[in-house]
Amino acid sequence: MITEQQLSTVIGSTAHGADGKLGTVGEVYLDDETGRPEWATVRTGMFGTKESFVPLAEADLSGSDLRLPYDKDKVKNAPQIDTDGHLSPDEEADLYRYYGVGTGTQFADTTTTTTDRTNTHGTVGHDTSGPTTDDAMTRSEEHLRVGTERVEAGRARLRKYVVSENVTQTVPVTHEEIRLEREPITDANVGSALDGPAISEEEHEVVLHAERAVVDKEAVPVERVRLDTQTVTEQETVDETVRKEQIELDDETTTRRS
Numbered sequence: 001m002i003t004e005q006q007l008s009t010v011i012g013s014t015a016h017g018a019d020g021k022l023g024t025v026g027e028v029y030l031d032d033e034t035g036r037p038e039w040a041t042v043r044t045g046m047f048g049t050k051e052s053f054v055p056l057a058e059a060d061l062s063g064s065d066l067r068l069p070y071d072k073d074k075v076k077n078a079p080q081i082d083t084d085g086h087l088s089p090d091e092e093a094d095l096y097r098y099y100g101v102g103t104g105t106q107f108a109d110t111t112t113t114t115t116d117r118t119n120t121h122g123t124v125g126h127d128t129s130g131p132t133t134d135d136a137m138t139r140s141e142e143h144l145r146v147g148t149e150r151v152e153a154g155r156a157r158l159r160k161y162v163v164s165e166n167v168t169q170t171v172p173v174t175h176e177e178i179r180l181e182r183e184p185i186t187d188a189n190v191g192s193a194l195d196g197p198a199i200s201e202e203e204h205e206v207v208l209h210a211e212r213a214v215v216d217k218e219a220v221p222v223e224r225v226r227l228d229t230q231t232v233t234e235q236e237t238v239d240e241t242v243r244k245e246q247i248e249l250d251d252e253t254t255t256r257r258s
Contacts, residue, residue, distance in 0.1 A: 002037045002056045003027075013064045015042045015054070026051055029087060039095070040066070041083050044076050051086075052078040055101045057091040070099070158227055175210030 002010055007028055015022040022042050029039040040059070051073045061069040068075070079094045081087065087095075094153040185193050 002061060004030075004035065004037065004060050004188075006061050010037070010040065010056075010061060010066060013061070013066045014074075015040070015066045015068055017070050017072055017075060022068065022070075023070055024073050025066055027083060028056070029053075029094065036054050038086065039092075042075055044072075045067050050076075052076060053081060053095050054078070055095065055099050057101055074099075101132065115179060156227060158225065171213050173211040173213060176208040178206065 010025055010028055013025050015025050023044040024042070026041045026043050028037050029041075030036065033036045037056050039053050040056055042054055043051050044052055054068055054070060058069050079091075079098055081091050081095070145254055183189065
């Protein structure tokens with residue numbers, strides 16, 4: 001028997017029947033009177049496009065697997081009932097009769113309750129206008145947004161190019177030089193001195209090492225340069241030619257202007 005506390009685990013679990021995997025559990029329907037999980041829908045068929053009702057009376061939950069005592073054909077051929085959020089007494093009686101759970105006809109005669117569903121949100125009840133979402137209805141409104149328009153007044157570009165320059169650096173280098181060391185024969189080294197023939201010809205060779213300057217170049221970032229804008233307010237002097245009318249009085253003796 002599946003309990004209410006197991007609903008969140010049952011929904012989305014993998015249903016297994018007597019002969020293997022059945023599909024994925026989509027929804028769980030609760031009994032209106034007791035609130036207990038009564039039915040589950042299992043997505044079957046290619047790509048899980050078909051949902052079939054199965055009773056949860058003999059179901060067992062093991063981890064994320066729901067175990068049911070029905071084979072694939074039994075579940076696949078169950079009465080096709082729309083998963084619209086509610087089971088009518090007649091629909092539930094047909095399912096009981098098909099699966100052989102209870103008497104079917106007795107259930108249809110004695111019960112007056114129907115079954116609500118719960119979906120992946122854990123909501124009990126259904127939305128008559130579409131699939132159930134959650135336990136509240138969302139009210140939205142449009143807000144007016146007012147802004148200003150900017151127009152293009154010009155363009156500026158950053159251009160990067162490569163220049164070459166000579167860089168001189170001094171680096172210390174080392175080298176090995178040969179040095180001859182002589183040591184007298186003592187009790188400490190006489191054994192080594194007498195090791196070998198008394199008179200012989202020998203050669204010893206020492207490899208000398210020296211450091212040399214090696215130049216390698218790598219490109220490293222030194223700074224970031226970007227374009228930015230700022231608003232500047234300034235006073236602009238306008239120099240323009242304007243025209244105006246004047247009135248002149250002509251007299252026989254003088255000319256006046258105003």
